[in-house]
Amino acid sequence: MDVIVAEKLTKEYNGKVAVRGIDFRVRHRECFGFLGPNGAGKTTTVNMIYCLSPVTSGRLTVLGMDVQKKPREIKSRLGVVPQENNLDPDLKVLQNLLVYANYFRIPAATARTRAMELLEFFDLADRANDRVDRLSGGMRRRLTIARALINNPDLVILDEPTTGLDPQARHLVWQRLRRLKERGVTLLLTTHYLEEASQLCDRLVIMDRGEILEEGDPQGLVAKHIGREVVEVGLGRMECAEQFQPAVNCDDTAAMIVGRTNHLLRGHLAVGDSLFLFPRDNGQAVLQALQDMPVRFSHLLLRPATLEDVFLKLTGRGLRA
């Protein structure tokens, strides 16, 4: 049985559509992601999944139950990590977990054992008696995730789990989330970090302006839309040789580059003063062809293709634009 089934799911705020008739399914024990820029509708979608925000139209079932009919039952089996940490800063680390356990009516002894196990798992055991306001941002985030697990949920929803964390803290959170997945917990996360999506998600949807543009596994999506590599050409502040004078603007130069390398490409994309070339199979040959041109580009690089390229190709914008 799928853990979440959404069909033509729609959310409007005062007549303004935030989520526009989307369909998706989350499978048991997978990590499923919503990748998209700010305002794409990710938070709105997860708010409907954890029954915080009513569905405007369409069908949404979580753990086999309709969100409009069984919100209480659904909530009791979910763990939720909201975008903003909402820990109680006046309470100590362990107390934060115990108070939460109380909401779920977990017996005190069980709650204490589980809380200590979770603190251990998230590398926070030695901070159990510290006040929350003494913790670093990364520790608070891990504590928020630990708290979401206190009721042993069947599904954990994480809204932008590592936004605002430094790279080291982010990697530590990813490591723990991967271990949770190995233990069989179904994870659903929203993110605008392509690296987070690639590192954690088995499958994801790319969302923009309330719609799902694509669905698949991260590697499969990159292979389908882009290929293995990208040659990125910076067309701003170019230095041209005399004989290359006709190519004075980006559009002309981009057209000329594509003309010369087309036989080596499976596609290309011009965005602002950057040109992205998608080599058919030999990125090095494309790079060489450009290096042979009498132009010094503002930058020229051959790099692995990423989900960011997929997003750019689908929307014409960057994820952080």
Ligand SMILES: Nc1ncnc2c1ncn2[C@@H]1O[C@H](COP(=O)(O)OP(=O)(O)OP(=O)(O)O)[C@@H](O)[C@H]1O
């Ligand atoms: N409570 C609300 N009332 C009115 N409009 C809202 C409300 N919440 C969200 N919106 C609008 O719905 C759209 C989708 O917002 P949402 O927060 O779901 O996007 P998001 O992808 O999660 O982005 P972010 O990463 O910024 O949270 C936006 O246009 C937003 O302004």
